[in-house]
Amino acid sequence: MNALFRSIVFAFMISIFTLSTPMLVAAQPNLSVVVNGNPINSDVQPVIRNDRVLVPIRAVSESLGGTVNWYSETKTAVVTKGSTVIQMTVDSKEIVGTFGRKEIDVPAKLMNDRVFLPVRAVAELFGCTVNFDDATRQVQISMPDNPGTPAPSPVNPPDSPSRGTTSSPEGLTPRLSRVYKSGAGIFSLDITGAANVTYKAFELSNPHRLVVDLSNVATDISKGNLPVTGGPVNGVRLGIRDDGGIRIVYDLAESDTGTRIKYTISQTATGISVDFDRKALRIIIDPGHGGKDTGAIGNAGVQEKDVVLSVSLKLASALKAMGIETILIRSDDTFVELEDRAELSHDKAPDLFLSIHVNSADSPEAHGTETWYRYDEYADLASVFEKDLAVGLGRTDRGIKKGNLWVLKPEEVPSILVELAFVSNGEEEALLKSQDFQNKAVSGIVKGIRDYFKLR
């Protein structure tokens, strides 16, 4: 945003009707701007174009204690001051914000790569008044002591015969006005004052859906199913959460073999858009240990690092055959730091990070299969894999366990760690070495992937 700020000069624009010719302009004193009597300092001097006084908005908005954001994609400026937000789009006479909607007589203009906003509308909505002193050619902006509320006795600026609507208490909340499909795979939410809305998006499985929770927003749209579908979206639902926020749920088409509906979400000045696309699943397989780190060693000499590498290579082949993008943390007997494994997981942002290990205990009696997770949101993921793996291997289901395992650290990545069986148990050590058992492990994990991602 800083670069944009440098490259674009914002300016207030007000109409004056007292000047008609350049000669007259030259004969008069220089234009100046004062806020509460204090002159505004700016690199850009006020200028006159088409009988209008143009004032740099950055200096003025800073003097008013507000901030300006510019969204070049939509050519929209959002001015925020306290709890009041107004949003103006270049060449649009409609101004929207926390106050609602309003028609303005002078739209925002883009001239010579500079954006000019009408000062009267902006200042009034922030409770200021604007006056043009003809004699001194001074733009006088008066800001009330209590920002955000209208001045008690406003003086109409010269371009306004009457005062417009000002902010009202019920107008302070951004409003969701429209939920619709705006393009191929693109689903949009039009929100007045969207800059003040925060959202949280997350996916749920069985069935696959995307949830977008909006905070600090109201709507007149009735809750329930909305008549919006298309492409990968089977349906859209709107709900009101207990905390008053709005929940939008996108019901997504089931995944094809090796693919999954993925999404990119973006927030602009005018709303929030979700771009859905069918993409290959990306799975990171993390064979535990390696190199100097042997992992657990059984009485018969079976080493954990060898078993998990063998299973991981078989699994990678199976997943690639399914069209899944597969990344192996190691594909040979190499030592890899735990931090580097977690970092790769974070960087690659896979749909699943799967760490494969073999268990060990002091007691030779201990046996069976375990699945570990780190964050509560992945407990269900762990349950799916634990069940499929224990059944596939035909071993005791020891259940899911929660722990602060380093490789599962990136919270945004669905991550689990499976302990296939106990190398410290004589029977299971022999099984772990066998190709048949390793193939069963691969089948169990593949079933977990199919079940979790709802692959056909």
Ligand SMILES: [Zn+2]
């Ligand atoms: Zn291990």
